Amino acid sequence: MSFTGVRVLKGGVLTLVEDAGRWGVSHLGLTQGGVMDRHAWAWGNRLLDNPWGTAALEITLGGLQLEFLQSTWCALTGADMQAQVDGLPQGNWQSFYVQAGSRLELGFARTGMRAYLAVAGGWQTPVGLGGSRSSVQREMLGGQDGLGSALQAGDLLPLQGIAAHTLHRRAVPDDWLPDYSLPLTLGVIEGYQAEQLGAAFRKAFYQTDWRLTAASSRMASLFEPDDELPELLRQATSPLVSEALVAGSIQLLPSGLPVVVMAERQTLGGYPKIGAVCPMDLDQLAQQVPGSCICFKPVDPMDAGRREKAFLQFFRSG
Missing domain, CATH: 2.40.100.10 (Cyclophilin-like)
Known part of the structure; x- marks a missing residue:
């Protein structure tokens, strides 16, 4: 049976699966982890009607390249990394539809440090300790392999199937857009x-x-x-x-x-x-x-x- 989801072509500088964090484990000496920028992450999920806590990809500095083997809706928020789908520019802080067979390529951040790539239904990586998918490299928890690893070329990320007509293109209102260049x-x-x-x-x-x-x-x-x-x-x-x-x-x-x-x-x-x-x-x-x-x-x-x-x-x- 062939895999349907997303194949990683380039993992970028540092790309991790992150959600709201691993709660209820501090007494074990384990960190909470989770996304660094809740604002950008939360907006990415909201654009796709994903509930609070849904996992996204946290992309530090950029360089990520993905091949979509399955059609889905995506949203990109946070740092501006000049995203392109099959060579066509995609705006930041908005959702967009990606057809099966398409490639998403991110450049390197022009403003900000971290971008968040959400997909409809969330990334379906393993749920681990604390009911979280969040990657913590030093504790070898979470992520696509359950060991907290950053994405690497060849990794496969499962998606949740969703019909194209269930969502439409949306953008974050201007009043909610941060300016990362300001003091x-x-x-x-x-x-x-x-x-x-x-x-x-x-x-x-x-x-x-x-x-x-x-x-x-x-x-x-x-x-x-x-x-x-x-x-x-x-x-x-x-x-x-x-x-x-x-x-x-x-x-x-x-x-x-x-x-x-x-x-x-x-x-x-x-x-x-x-x-x-x-x-x-x-x-x-x-x-x-x-x-x-x-x-x-x-x-x-x-x-x-x-x-x-x-x-x-x-x-x-x-």
């Missing part, structure tokens, strides 16, 4: 340790312009000062008793440099934390290229909570 300020929900760090330390931290380093990954975003690190931030910080880390936690290394933990964060950490980046701002951070200038500012936790609640209600309501 980014990350909102910080301060935690209980912020007061212990002192007002002077917090002021110095927020007044410093930071740059994202090339060492950043799906595990954490690392920063260095745009100029000289203020002397106050150089003060050695004493390790604390390890405690649970939420996505966006801002850990302060003994060097004074901040680290923002991301989707594949470790479950525990003992470095002092000034607080956590607002969940929706993490989506923007996931699209920043190394060298981007980034600032932090404290925000009202209630305002951040309302934004997050509105986001989840919108995308989970279907």
